[in-house]
Amino acid sequence: MKTLTVGLAERSYPIHIGSGLLSRPELLLPHLPHKKTAIVTNTVVAPLYLESLSALLQAQGITVLPILLPDGEQYKNTETLGLIYQALLTHRCERTTPLIALGGGVIGDMTGYAAATYLRGVPFIQIPTTLLAQVDSSVGGKTGINHTLGKNMIGAFYQPQAVLADITTLNTLADQELRAGLAEVIKYGLIRDLDFFQWLEQNMDKLLARDASALQYAITCSCQHKAEVVAADERESGERALLNLGHTFGHAIETGMGYGEWLHGEAVAAGTIMAADLSCRLGWISAQDTARIRSLFERAGLPVLGPALGEEKYLQLMGLDKKVAGGKMRFILLKSIGHAVLSADVPPNLLRQTLAACVHD
Ligand code: NAD
Ligand code: GLY
Numbered sequence: 001m002k003t004l005t006v007g008l009a010e011r012s013y014p015i016h017i018g019s020g021l022l023s024r025p026e027l028l029l030p031h032l033p034h035k036k037t038a039i040v041t042n043t044v045v046a047p048l049y050l051e052s053l054s055a056l057l058q059a060q061g062i063t064v065l066p067i068l069l070p071d072g073e074q075y076k077n078t079e080t081l082g083l084i085y086q087a088l089l090t091h092r093c094e095r096t097t098p099l100i101a102l103g104g105g106v107i108g109d110m111t112g113y114a115a116a117t118y119l120r121g122v123p124f125i126q127i128p129t130t131l132l133a134q135v136d137s138s139v140g141g142k143t144g145i146n147h148t149l150g151k152n153m154i155g156a157f158y159q160p161q162a163v164l165a166d167i168t169t170l171n172t173l174a175d176q177e178l179r180a181g182l183a184e185v186i187k188y189g190l191i192r193d194l195d196f197f198q199w200l201e202q203n204m205d206k207l208l209a210r211d212a213s214a215l216q217y218a219i220t221c222s223c224q225h226k227a228e229v230v231a232a233d234e235r236e237s238g239e240r241a242l243l244n245l246g247h248t249f250g251h252a253i254e255t256g257m258g259y260g261e262w263l264h265g266e267a268v269a270a271g272t273i274m275a276a277d278l279s280c281r282l283g284w285i286s287a288q289d290t291a292r293i294r295s296l297f298e299r300a301g302l303p304v305l306g307p308a309l310g311e312e313k314y315l316q317l318m319g320l321d322k323k324v325a326g327g328k329m330r331f332i333l334l335k336s337i338g339h340a341v342l343s344a345d346v347p348p349n350l351l352r353q354t355l356a357a358c359v360h361d
Pocket of ligand 2: 137140
């Protein structure tokens with residue numbers, strides 16, 4: 001097992017990464033001093049991992065309240081959030097009752113937001129069970145839900161007490177979900193680590209074959225990057241915005257298609273190709289590097305063209321991005337592979353050219 005730390009002074013917390021961690025109660029017990037917890041999960045993850053985790057904790061004298069939510073991005077909303085509050089209130093959970101998020105990014109984001117708001121804040125622990133959640137969403141404290149008008153528009157920055165990324169849980173993940181997680185892994189290489197990008201080019205086949213040591217390396221490297229960025233800029237006043245490479249386009253795809261139609265990681269993949277294409281049109285990265293980036297996403301089995309929403313729809317949805325400042329769209333773009341920047345100076349004609357070139361006919 002490898003343990004990293006997200007350094008946030010008195011709110012610092014560990015990220016444990018390894019195989020078989022869900023059989024190790026000692027990693028959770030220090031965070032459950034009051035011997036009671038609520039485990040929030042969904043109807044897909046529960047049959048796989050809820051019973052064994054509950055039994056493990058109960059054997060240690062912990063009372064467990066399971067809270068089962070419907071599965072899917074389309075349920076990441078106020079109505080489902082209400083189900084969590086309802087269960088916590090019905091069972092008289094107190095401020096000392098930590099919530100455990102057991103699942104992918106949807107469960108993690110919603111549980112974190114419930115923890116941030118229930119009784120004005122209760123502790124929570126992330127147990128991410130998708131690759132995407134293990135490398136990105138479980139770390140850093142962005143919690144929230146979608147609004148019909150925009151992705152992740154309601155939320156709070158609220159850090160967990162600990163993150164337990166058990167690589168063994170990835171064995172039950174669908175191939176399409178594994179690939180979606182790889183989009184966020186490639187992102188770290190593109191924004192701040194050329195060596196890692198090259199390592200991904202050399203090891204993509206191993207990752208797709210779920211080689212445990214390749215996964216352990218990729219998850220650890222990704223979490224190390226995320227932990228460093230979050231420690232430096234927890235509330236995204238600067239560097240953290242770079243983690244949104246591909247997301248301005250990607251969120252437009254997710255919202256425009258209807259939540260759940262495109263996986264988040266798939267939308268980020270197509271969005272990252274758009275960001276690379278735009279960077280190339282600005283004269284920042286070469287056509288060869290743009291092709292190299294597209295090729296890695298293709299090898300990961302990810303979409304490299306966005307859906308045909310129509311140029312105006314893309315522009316309208318991108319105008320709702322959280323990075324918009326003073327009414328002006330801001331983009332994360334690439335100066336080179338391994339170096340991303342935030343830019344507000346994108347000529348509208350180049351943006352339209354990218355939208356024309358990078359979506360399906
Ligand atoms: P997800 O949570 O919907 O999980 C994908 C699917 O896999 C679901 O059907 C889920 O039930 C299932 N699943 C989960 N673990 C499994 C396992 N071990 N075996 C079999 N099936 C399993 O999707 P995701 O890709 O994990 O997360 C996407 C969400 O994360 C989006 O809502 C996105 O906005 C959010 N996100 C948040 C942040 C952040 O910083 N908070 C960062 C990136 C993404
Ligand atoms: N996933 C982007 C962030 O956490 O900032």
